[in-house]
Amino acid sequence: MRILHVIPSVNPATGGPAEGLRQLCQIYRMGGHEVHVASLDSPASIAQYKFPAPVFALGPGWGIFGYAPRAAAWFKQHIASYDVVFINCIWQYNTLAAYRALAGTRTPYGVFTHGMLDPYFKRNFPLKHVKKSIYWHLFLQRILRNANTVMFTCEEEKILARQSFPGYQVRETVVPYGIFGPDCDCQVAAEEFLTQWPALRGKRLAISIGRIHPKKGTDILIEAFAGSLARDPDWRLVIAGPDQVGLREQLEALAARLGVSDKITWTGMLQGTLKWGALAAAEVFVLPSHQENFGIVVAEAMACSLPVIISNKVNIWREVANYGAGLVCDDTVEGARSSLERWQALSKHERDEFRLNSRRCFDELFNYEVTAKKALDVVDHVAHEARPQ
DSSP states (O other), X not given: OEEEEEESOOOGGGOHHHHHHHHHHHHHHHTTOEEEEEESSOGGGHHHHOOSSOEEXXXXXXXXXXXXXXXXXXXXXHGGGSSEEEEEOSSSHHHHHHHHHHTTSOOOEEEEOXXXXXXXXXXXXXHHHXXXXXXXXXXXXXXHHTSSEEEESSHHHHHHXXXXXXXXXXXXXXXXXXXXXXXXXXXXXXHHHHXXXXXXXXXXXEEEESOOOGGGTHHHHHHHHHTTGGGSTTEEEEEESOOSSSOHHXXXXXXXXXXXXXXXXXXXXXXXXXXXXXXXXXXXXXXXXXXXXXXXXXXXXXHTTOOEEEETTBTTHHHHHHHTOEEEEOSSHHHHHHHHHHHHHOOHHXXXXXXXXXXXXXXXXXXXXXXXXXXHHHHHHHHTSOOOO
């Protein structure tokens, strides 16, 4: 079967959608399918991303919307040659251009929302929500209603999506992300990480990995760390990820005001062996995010048997809590601080129990061997289902 995925960017620095698609492409190939990707990236940028499927770069897209004049013509010429099309993300030009090309064909399609219908955005960005409401009524409502299915990565995301816009009528499917886990010896990788950041050797590490962005709650993490673990000389906080919106300078100033600058290590974006090594070297992973439709890095942490402390705005928090794979807190300084203090108070035996539960949660819920069948079943179902009228 020939599958086309449409996405704004395959740049790993853009976060979950690109990483989720990277994993899906490998699952499709293992299922015997041919998969291509169309993105709004610049053609000159694609090679550096080392994406595991052919990418047709139709950009660069202009502005936040990502308007790319070449995209519409490419979709009209090629989209009917695929057995099924999946559109990733909903607020950029890739979605509208692909849908307009699909409208003249019988090709079935599905839409991955990637958390972009979460009411968090409605509550916290009311002016943007007004603009999105106009786009919703003009285009997006129809695009989702006419899709064979609209896909969510967990039950919580599916439920929350119903709260953002009026006239929400879609065919819902939950397709959990599956990840492959470390592709290296974690102890060797941890040594490589500690060799690159030798000041962390012999320290107890709390780590947060992801884009440095206001919704990730990194400011909450720094304040909570300053009021708890930082009081113990053995602890260090590692913050890893690209600074996409120029927030790091403000966060470093916050750390300086709180007197914890010397206890925080900023690594920039970590990939491959260094990322796995950082997770393997840590004692606990922390993500007090204000909104997270899934949190692939949470699953990656659990693949390394690393317990997690996450907010109840990370949509897989129920799964983490049910398995005892970590601690769940409110997305507030007090919530995060309380959880960090609770972690520090645990005995070694209790921490080891969390480590075992963390790996069990990954193995039973998020390992690609478990989720691949669901993903492949969805492809088969959508590809053989008539388009809604």
